[in-house]
Amino acid sequence: MTEDMSRYPLRLEGDDVPMVRFQNVTKRYGPLVVLDQLDLDVSPGEMVTIIGPSGSGKTTVLRMLMTLETINGGVIYVDGEPLTHVERNGQLVPANSKHVRRIRTKIGMCFQHFNLFPHMTALGNCMEGPVQVLGLSRREAEERSLELLDMVGMAEKRDEHPSRLSGGQQQRVAIARALAMRPKVMLFDEVTSALDPEVISEVTNVIRHLVGAHHLTMLMVTHQMGFAKEISDRVCFFYNGAIEEQGTPTKLFENPERERTKQFLNAVLDAN
Amino acid sequence: MIEWRWHLVWELAPRFTDAAGKTLLAAGGGYAIAVILGLVLVLAQRTRFRSLTFAVREFVELIRSTPLLLQVFFVFYVGPQFGLVLSPWTAGLIAIGVHYGAYLSEVYRGGIESVPAGQWEAAKAINLSAAKTYRRIVIPQALPPAVSGMGNYLVGIFKDTPMLSVIGVTELMHTATAVGAESYRYLEPYTMVGAIFLAISLPAAYLISRFEKWVRRTLGMLK
Ligand SMILES: Nc1ncnc2c1ncn2[C@@H]1O[C@H](COP(=O)(O)OP(=O)(O)OP(=O)(O)O)[C@@H](O)[C@H]1O
Ligand SMILES: [Mg+2]
Numbered sequence: 001m002t003e004d005m006s007r008y009p010l011r012l013e014g015d016d017v018p019m020v021r022f023q024n025v026t027k028r029y030g031p032l033v034v035l036d037q038l039d040l041d042v043s044p045g046e047m048v049t050i051i052g053p054s055g056s057g058k059t060t061v062l063r064m065l066m067t068l069e070t071i072n073g074g075v076i077y078v079d080g081e082p083l084t085h086v087e088r089n090g091q092l093v094p095a096n097s098k099h100v101r102r103i104r105t106k107i108g109m110c111f112q113h114f115n116l117f118p119h120m121t122a123l124g125n126c127m128e129g130p131v132q133v134l135g136l137s138r139r140e141a142e143e144r145s146l147e148l149l150d151m152v153g154m155a156e157k158r159d160e161h162p163s164r165l166s167g168g169q170q171q172r173v174a175i176a177r178a179l180a181m182r183p184k185v186m187l188f189d190e191v192t193s194a195l196d197p198e199v200i201s202e203v204t205n206v207i208r209h210l211v212g213a214h215h216l217t218m219l220m221v222t223h224q225m226g227f228a229k230e231i232s233d234r235v236c237f238f239y240n241g242a243i244e245e246q247g248t249p250t251k252l253f254e255n256p257e258r259e260r261t262k263q264f265l266n267a268v269l270d271a272n
Numbered sequence: 273m274i275e276w277r278w279h280l281v282w283e284l285a286p287r288f289t290d291a292a293g294k295t296l297l298a299a300g301g302g303y304a305i306a307v308i309l310g311l312v313l314v315l316a317q318r319t320r321f322r323s324l325t326f327a328v329r330e331f332v333e334l335i336r337s338t339p340l341l342l343q344v345f346f347v348f349y350v351g352p353q354f355g356l357v358l359s360p361w362t363a364g365l366i367a368i369g370v371h372y373g374a375y376l377s378e379v380y381r382g383g384i385e386s387v388p389a390g391q392w393e394a395a396k397a398i399n400l401s402a403a404k405t406y407r408r409i410v411i412p413q414a415l416p417p418a419v420s421g422m423g424n425y426l427v428g429i430f431k432d433t434p435m436l437s438v439i440g441v442t443e444l445m446h447t448a449t450a451v452g453a454e455s456y457r458y459l460e461p462y463t464m465v466g467a468i469f470l471a472i473s474l475p476a477a478y479l480i481s482r483f484e485k486w487v488r489r490t491l492g493m494l495k
Pocket of ligand 1: 029032034052053054055056057058059060061
């Protein structure tokens, strides 16, 4: 079953090229359709939050964009270029790993469980990509990493290994590690879910700062509705592998149109 | 009662020292082959070529489920029928290296599988190449759980070197048997073999456990 690729542009051009475009993207695990013909554009500098019930496909959206998962249909574009495909003889064909690696430099990701490298210090974690992937000198990489560790308030802990850091501290280092690669798009997958309530603000404050200070495009999956409402430009409510409803935070949280959105928001508010 | 003859021990000492050196050489050489071959065998099972994975997997199983002695005989006696004529030393090192390489590949596999999926994903998210992901992220974390298994097989390979005596490698066992045939004395030569093995194995086991702790500590895994 091969898809007709001719309806997908070879690249996106014009005045308002989105930083990220999911076009008709489908993801299946065996017979289970996790994402069904998803269309989603994210503009440069936009902060888009994804909310929705467990299993609705939120994590999968981010993982496909980070190329941790392959897709079964459609095309993902990043910064105007296809990520999942390359052009050959005027047609899009599935991308090879060299192409994927080139586009992937534009994307960074932070995980629910931090996934810091346990055998490296906080500084070592941040320097790894700049030195090994970008080819920076150790001095340049250290300078860049220290600046970021300072920004997330972790400069003092630069020489500690992750096992000696709290969850909130580890997540802040993980954010610095991702930013050290100077991505254009940052992905946050429930970055505060594994944290104790009293340290959540350490991490949300960093994200808040990023929204204000950097021209980053961000996609964030979260269960913290208050935070989503406060910092998002747009909120997407996922249900069953599709976007059920989306809009500005004010509209989605205060004036949801769809029945499922209302039910979900009520359930979440009741739980809190 | 048979009495213990010390003068025989002193007379044989130089020959046994020489043979002990050869035993260590066989163990060290075989282990060096095994350490590298084991890595090749485990990485070959992790490519995206399914048939390669399958073939290597079956090969490892085959080696692990047949006796080392048979493999030694195979390389030395069956090899020549296929035009592969090897000296006892070469045949012995190959057999023991391949045998232990198969076992070490399983030790490595266990180590690699103990590295959480999140580590591979984090490496991908900072765009590390596959080679660097292994070298910088996975192997350093796979090593601490693997060192104890690796150490056990180092002692194991050392204790298995007598198998090479059957194809004429003049290691300790071979020497002791030769001495027995010449002098009709078996007590002293075989006791000396046992003593030498003990004198090497025990400190080696101790050093290996020290090394294991050191590896864990240097990689920052000990809390
Ligand atoms: N590797 C996998 N194999 C099979 N099914 C999977 C796999 N990964 C995810 N799924 C399924 O895909 C669906 C979507 O998963 P996803 O992790 O994207 O949900 P989510 O919206 O992030 O949920 P949560 O809020 O619980 O994190 C779920 O039904 C899940 O069981
Ligand atoms: Mg999820």
